[in-house]
Amino acid sequence: MSLVIPEKFQHILRVLNTNIDGRRKIAFAITAIKGRAGELTEDEVERVITIVQNPRQYKIPDWFLNRQKDVKDRKYSQVLANGLYNKLREDLERLKKIRAHRGLRHFWGPRVRGQHTKTTGCRGCTVGVSKKK
Numbered sequence: 001m002s003l004v005i006p007e008k009f010q011h012i013l014r015v016l017n018t019n020i021d022g023r024r025k026i027a028f029a030i031t032a033i034k035g036r037a038g039e040l041t042e043d044e045v046e047r048v049i050t051i052v053q054n055p056r057q058y059k060i061p062d063w064f065l066n067r068q069k070d071v072k073d074r075k076y077s078q079v080l081a082n083g084l085y086n087k088l089r090e091d092l093e094r095l096k097k098i099r100a101h102r103g104l105r106h107f108w109g110p111r112v113r114g115q116h117t118k119t120t121g122c123r124g125c126t127v128g129v130s131k132k133k
Contacts (some may be wrong), residue, residue, distance in 0.1 A: 009038045015049060017081040052080065
């Protein structure tokens, strides 16, 4: 890796409706790919996009996908960009609608995953001890 930036260095990459900083390492921008994102050629960027869009065609295992056994169609899939936020919102709305414990905790606002809430997680409300006069 030279300290001089090459002529074809891309400072901002547009991948899957997301801007990626070309100065960051790919390990932080895209998991498990070494190197700097700005040094990728356009062919390599296209290959990364096709692999992310169709991971099962490239023998990526089901447990590696971010949407496992969808509630509606029971399929494994890789959800991208805005679809990920939409799926999360749909899941939370479904949990609230069926009055599941997790959905109610999301609605009320305390911790959801079983953490202790006696002393932390008040979010702004200060709990202190008052002195006797």
